[in-house]
Amino acid sequence: MPSIVKPVAIHPSLQRNALGLTIRDYEGSMSTLCAGCGHDSVTAAIIRAFWELSTPPHMIGKMSGIGCSSKTPTYFVHGAHGFNSAHGRMAAIATGAIAANRDLIYVGISGDGDSLSIGLGHMCHAIRRNIKMLYVIENNGVYGLTKGQFSASADVGSKSKRGEPNRLAPIDPVTLGLSLGATFIARSFSGDKEQLVPILKAGISHRGLALVDVISPCVTFNDHKGSTKSYLHTRTHELKATETDFVPPAAEILATIGQNGATNVTMHDGSVVRFKGVPKDYDPTDREKVWAYLQEHQRKGEVVTGLLFLDETVPDLHELNETSDIPLSRLPLEKLCPGRSALEDLQEEFR
Amino acid sequence: MHQLVRSRVKVETRVNDFAIKLANVNGTGSASANSLLMQAIFRMGIPVSGKNLFPSNIQGLPTWYEIRVNKDGYTARALDYDLMVAMNSQTYARDIREVREHGYVLYDSTWPLDPSLSRDDVTFLGVPLAEMCNRNFKDPRERILMKNIAYAGSLVAVLDVDMDLIGQLLDEKFAGKKALHESNHRALRLGYEFARDHFDPLPFRLERMDANRDKILIDGNTATALGCVYAGATVAAWYPITPSTSVMDAFKSFCEKYRRDPETGKNNYVILQSEDELAAIGMVIGAGWNGARAFTSTSGPGISLMNELLGLAYYAEIPAVVMDIQRVGPSTGMPTRTQQGDLMECAYASHGDTKHILLFPANPAECFELAINSFDLAERFQTPVFMLSDLDIGMNDWVVPRLNWDESYRPDRGRLLEPEDLEKLEKFERYLNEDENYVTARTLPGMDPKGAFFTRGSGHNKFGGYTEMPDEYQEVLDRLARKHKAAAKFVPPPVIERRGDARLGIVTLGGCDPAVREALEILSRQGIDADYMRVRGFPFGESVEVFLNQHDLCFVVEQNRDAQLRSLLLLETGVAKEKLRSVLVYGGFPLSAKHVIDQVVNQLESVGRSLETQER
Numbered sequence: 001m002p003s004i005v006k007p008v009a010i011h012p013s014l015q016r017n018a019l020g021l022t023i024r025d026y027e028g029s030m031s032t033l034c035a036g037c038g039h040d041s042v043t044a045a046i047i048r049a050f051w052e053l054s055t056p057p058h059m060i061g062k063m064s065g066i067g068c069s070s071k072t073p074t075y076f077v078h079g080a081h082g083f084n085s086a087h088g089r090m091a092a093i094a095t096g097a098i099a100a101n102r103d104l105i106y107v108g109i110s111g112d113g114d115s116l117s118i119g120l121g122h123m124c125h126a127i128r129r130n131i132k133m134l135y136v137i138e139n140n141g142v143y144g145l146t147k148g149q150f151s152a153s154a155d156v157g158s159k160s161k162r163g164e165p166n167r168l169a170p171i172d173p174v175t176l177g178l179s180l181g182a183t184f185i186a187r188s189f190s191g192d193k194e195q196l197v198p199i200l201k202a203g204i205s206h207r208g209l210a211l212v213d214v215i216s217p218c219v220t221f222n223d224h225k226g227s228t229k230s231y232l233h234t235r236t237h238e239l240k241a242t243e244t245d246f247v248p249p250a251a252e253i254l255a256t257i258g259q260n261g262a263t264n265v266t267m268h269d270g271s272v273v274r275f276k277g278v279p280k281d282y283d284p285t286d287r288e289k290v291w292a293y294l295q296e297h298q299r300k301g302e303v304v305t306g307l308l309f310l311d312e313t314v315p316d317l318h319e320l321n322e323t324s325d326i327p328l329s330r331l332p333l334e335k336l337c338p339g340r341s342a343l344e345d346l347q348e349e350f351r
Numbered sequence: 352m353h354q355l356v357r358s359r360v361k362v363e364t365r366v367n368d369f370a371i372k373l374a375n376v377n378g379t380g381s382a383s384a385n386s387l388l389m390q391a392i393f394r395m396g397i398p399v400s401g402k403n404l405f406p407s408n409i410q411g412l413p414t415w416y417e418i419r420v421n422k423d424g425y426t427a428r429a430l431d432y433d434l435m436v437a438m439n440s441q442t443y444a445r446d447i448r449e450v451r452e453h454g455y456v457l458y459d460s461t462w463p464l465d466p467s468l469s470r471d472d473v474t475f476l477g478v479p480l481a482e483m484c485n486r487n488f489k490d491p492r493e494r495i496l497m498k499n500i501a502y503a504g505s506l507v508a509v510l511d512v513d514m515d516l517i518g519q520l521l522d523e524k525f526a527g528k529k530a531l532h533e534s535n536h537r538a539l540r541l542g543y544e545f546a547r548d549h550f551d552p553l554p555f556r557l558e559r560m561d562a563n564r565d566k567i568l569i570d571g572n573t574a575t576a577l578g579c580v581y582a583g584a585t586v587a588a589w590y591p592i593t594p595s596t597s598v599m600d601a602f603k604s605f606c607e608k609y610r611r612d613p614e615t616g617k618n619n620y621v622i623l624q625s626e627d628e629l630a631a632i633g634m635v636i637g638a639g640w641n642g643a644r645a646f647t648s649t650s651g652p653g654i655s656l657m658n659e660l661l662g663l664a665y666y667a668e669i670p671a672v673v674m675d676i677q678r679v680g681p682s683t684g685m686p687t688r689t690q691q692g693d694l695m696e697c698a699y700a701s702h703g704d705t706k707h708i709l710l711f712p713a714n715p716a717e718c719f720e721l722a723i724n725s726f727d728l729a730e731r732f733q734t735p736v737f738m739l740s741d742l743d744i745g746m747n748d749w750v751v752p753r754l755n756w757d758e759s760y761r762p763d764r765g766r767l768l769e770p771e772d773l774e775k776l777e778k779f780e781r782y783l784n785e786d787e788n789y790v791t792a793r794t795l796p797g798m799d800p801k802g803a804f805f806t807r808g809s810g811h812n813k814f815g816g817y818t819e820m821p822d823e824y825q826e827v828l829d830r831l832a833r834k835h836k837a838a839a840k841f842v843p844p845p846v847i848e849r850r851g852d853a854r855l856g857i858v859t860l861g862g863c864d865p866a867v868r869e870a871l872e873i874l875s876r877q878g879i880d881a882d883y884m885r886v887r888g889f890p891f892g893e894s895v896e897v898f899l900n901q902h903d904l905c906f907v908v909e910q911n912r913d914a915q916l917r918s919l920l921l922l923e924t925g926v927a928k929e930k931l932r933s934v935l936v937y938g939g940f941p942l943s944a945k946h947v948i949d950q951v952v953n954q955l956e957s958v959g960r961s962l963e964t965q966e967r
Contacts, residue, residue, distance in 0.1 A: 058800040061641075074805060074817075081796035082805040083640060085633075086663050092630035093660075096637025096645060097796075099586045099621040104641075104797045122633070125626040317621075324617040328585035329642035329795065333762055335619055336583040338609040340756040343581070347753055350567035351394065 004030035018054035026051045028075040038190035038216030039138050043075045045193050049200035061104040065090035069111035069138035088119025091126035098131045101327040102318050106133035112153040113143050116171045127180045130208035132316045137173055137213045141229035142222040159226030173213045178291050184210035185309040189234050198246040199307050207268035208316040239297055242306030243277040265310050284310050367397050367422035369555035370429035373436040374446040378410030384499035385416040391512050393568045396560040400426035401748050402941055407686045413442045427866035428941040433555055436502055443468055476550055478505050483541045497538035504542025511556040565753050571744035574715035575674055576601035578722025579646055583762050586645035588623040588634035593686040594742040595676035598648035628653035632660045639670040642795040644726050646672035651680045651693045661735050662701025663808040670729035677741040679939045688939025689742035691861055694915035697737040706835045708736045709889040713864040716751035727763035732838050743941040744862045766792040770799040781815035789834035842888025845895050855881040856902035860916055863908050863942050870947035891923055899926040906951055908934040
């Protein structure tokens with residue numbers, strides 16, 4: 001599938017961000033996904049999030065594996081470096097990339113096949129290592145490029161296009177993330193940009209790995225009656241557990257206490273995530289409570305969305321490793337090579 | 352009780368020329384006694400080798416250690432043992448059988464030896480080790496451990512190891528551990544005094560020499576790790592696997608020593624213990640893409656798992672270094688035995704048309720040197736590079752020349768565009784404008800907005816854009832083939848040694864080196880002269896092909912069943928198939944000159960005489 005370059009034409013009236021860039025500067029090539037694909041909406045939300053954050057495009061590292069979702073990094077921020085790697089291996093490759101250069105801002109785009117089947121192990125271990133990356137799963141319950149097989153996120157009883165029900169228990173990235181100690185867990189819906197954009201911005205600013213599961217319906221293979229990953233099913237079963245605002249560093253926080261109370265969480269970089277509306281007894285910083293809430297509502301077939309869990313106290317990979325502040329890839333040999341006299345001294349031990 | 356010297360054939364005393372084998376039970380502490388002896392002989396200035404033949408087991412299975420001493424420097428594995436230290440009753444029968452005629456067996460005479468094990472042509476030296484240690488030590492664990500030091504003491508006596516030197520080594524080893532120091536010294540003396548008082552001198556012994564002044568005693572995995580440190584590797588990713596684990600253990604300890612920044616106190620490295628080898632190579636590729644020198648250490652089973660992403664690195668042109676410490680395959684195979692079985696797997700790793708750069712070190716000194724070459728080649732050619740060491744090189748201590756460091760060394764980063772280079776370009780295209788080696792320039796993420804590009808393992812054209820068009824795809828793939836070929840001029844050249852104008856050649860690689868050299872010397876004395884070539888890199892350079900063409904017949908000596916080096920030579924050079932014959936030893940123990948001589952002589956007889964020496 002070739003990518004089609006979009007003509008660059010910027011209307012003078014377009015708004016500019018702190019870097020003087022318009023939203024068009026954060027776009028990529030023309031999407032080659034099916035018309036109406038949920039992934040294109042996620043792409044649009046990512047474009048908006050980066051533009052609003054005024055992230056320098058060339059400081060973004062776009063990582064992906066293989067699948068429909070993994071194609072999307074070509075569709076946003078054309079000025080960023082991208083790496084469309086191999087099926088399921090995005091998390092591992094991103095881990096190495098992050099180890100080498102901690103200065104970039106990483107976004108990993110994956111799908112339910114990529115992350116919950118072939119790359120499940122890598123995703124779990126990336127979560128354990130708490131690599132600093134926005135990890136987006138564009139979750140549609142189905143393999144699109146190979147034409148409609150169930151993925152590991154398909155719910156029991158959800159029907160394929162041919163009417164066949166799925167009988168295997170699903171792997172839910174949100175509850176999995178909770179049990180693995182993920183420090184930022186969200187679920188959203190590709191059709192809800194208002195909810196998704198602040199979540200993505202918060203995820204980008206998060207101290208470690210920000211896991212964002214986005215229900216992103218496949219219009220070609222999984223948007224029919226009987227599917228639990230269709231637009232209609234998601235709209236009718238969605239339960240917004242939290243509403244969030246993202247306030248960048250140094251911006252004034254105008255707290256308006258919502259009906260159910262508000263919670264502010266200050267992020268490691270000084271920005272603030274403001275939970276505007278959370279249900280009674282729900283605490284997005286309490287893993288056990290979130291777990292109980294999810295169990296209760298998912299049992300009823302509800303699709304719980306929002307920024308569900310956040311813990312800014314856990315160090316990321318580099319903090320744990322006490323890695324040099326200068327990216328490892330930029331260290332000169334003098335910092336790395338012990339030199340001749342050290343080698344001579346050392347060899348006295350080999351006598 | 353012990354048996355005193357029983358039969359003695361009058362032979363001259365051989366000085367610094369013998370082999371001993373120590374048969375032990377795994378996990379009983381014999382390793383430190385054995386390496387103590389080896390180290391003492393090394394410090395006496397005598398050429399020596401130690402081969403640890405250990406099981407894939409933590410405790411209880413048989414394990415052997417072989418020490419070969421040879422004043423002329425031939426220290427490949429010997430198959431004739433002058434002395435067997437039989438400390439494992441499970442393997443008595445086999446061990447006693449292996450002793451050469453008129454050889455010696457030293458055993459624990461606390462219990463009588465089964466008369467059926469006796470051999471008339473062998474002298475049995477009984478030392479009541481268990482009895483001695485039970486009498487002198489209280490702690491049950493200590494009683495077992497000290498038996499090893501006690502037999503070492505007996506060997507010190509019968510072989511004439513410098514007692515002061517041994518004492519000095521124990522002082523170094525147990526500095527600050529007073530109790531251990533005392534018990535080791537005591538056990539050593541017990542064994543020493545018993546042997547001194549009960550045995551006549553043996554017909555072989557040690558005498559100080561001065562052959563090791565500029566030598567060190569080091570294993571290949573330590574040297575490999577040191578090479579990675581000196582080359583400036585900053586990201587290491589790995590999954591534990593025998594026999595490569597000690598590469599990363601050593602890398603970690605060197606990094607703790609040398610890579611904690613004195614100014615910032617921060618670590619100038621990251622070591623990632625990955626979830627599997629798929630991830631390990633993925634991490635290396637991610638780090639390489641981002642401009643860090645990165646490597647993984649693994650063994651055959653790990654390479655099998657890495658195959659998928661090795662193709663990605665090859666096709667997307669990302670530097671990566673793989674230290675493959677080969678062990679016996681296929682499958683789990685024999686994890687603690689050595690082999691050279693990964694050549695074909697590494698040469699063409701991954702699906703589709705792929706070819707890689709391989710380096711073959713022969714000993715720990717070359718592990719250090721070629722480890723550094725690996726990083727330079729990986730960056731220059733923007734591709735994976737494999738260094739194929741093996742268990743014998745990696746885990747045994749070798750006597751090698753001291754390592755040197757040239758302070759003028761600068762990493763070869765290859766064609767890497769800095770912001771000032773990009774400024775001069777109108778537009779940057781990743782796979783365009785190849786140099787004379789068919790390498791195109793790359794940029795690093797985050798360095799400059801102009802350098803941004805999209806890396807993909809899917810079909811791409813020379814601009815880096817996605818393609819499914821035959822001509823665009825082939826254009827890139829053909830350049831990759833030319834680039835691989837061009838690397839032949841940059842891999843280390845073969846080591847070639849000629850004897851006059853021999854028409855017979857012996858070709859080998861890696862750790863076969865000492866055994867093949869010794870075989871060449873012995874064959875020459877038998878009137879069979881052969882030239883020697885040890886290949887050190889793939890793709891093969893011109894000199895490799897010239898050597899093959901210059902000889903009527905070449906024996907390719909290697910440690911695998913399927914003649915993988917020979918296959919690679921046939922595939923990648925124009926040499927005629929019938930010109931290359933194989934000498935194959937692949938049972939898992941290191942190569943001996945005897946293996947080579949026997950197979951060469953047998954085959955020459957069957958090929959028909961007269962090829963080797965006559966009518967020059």
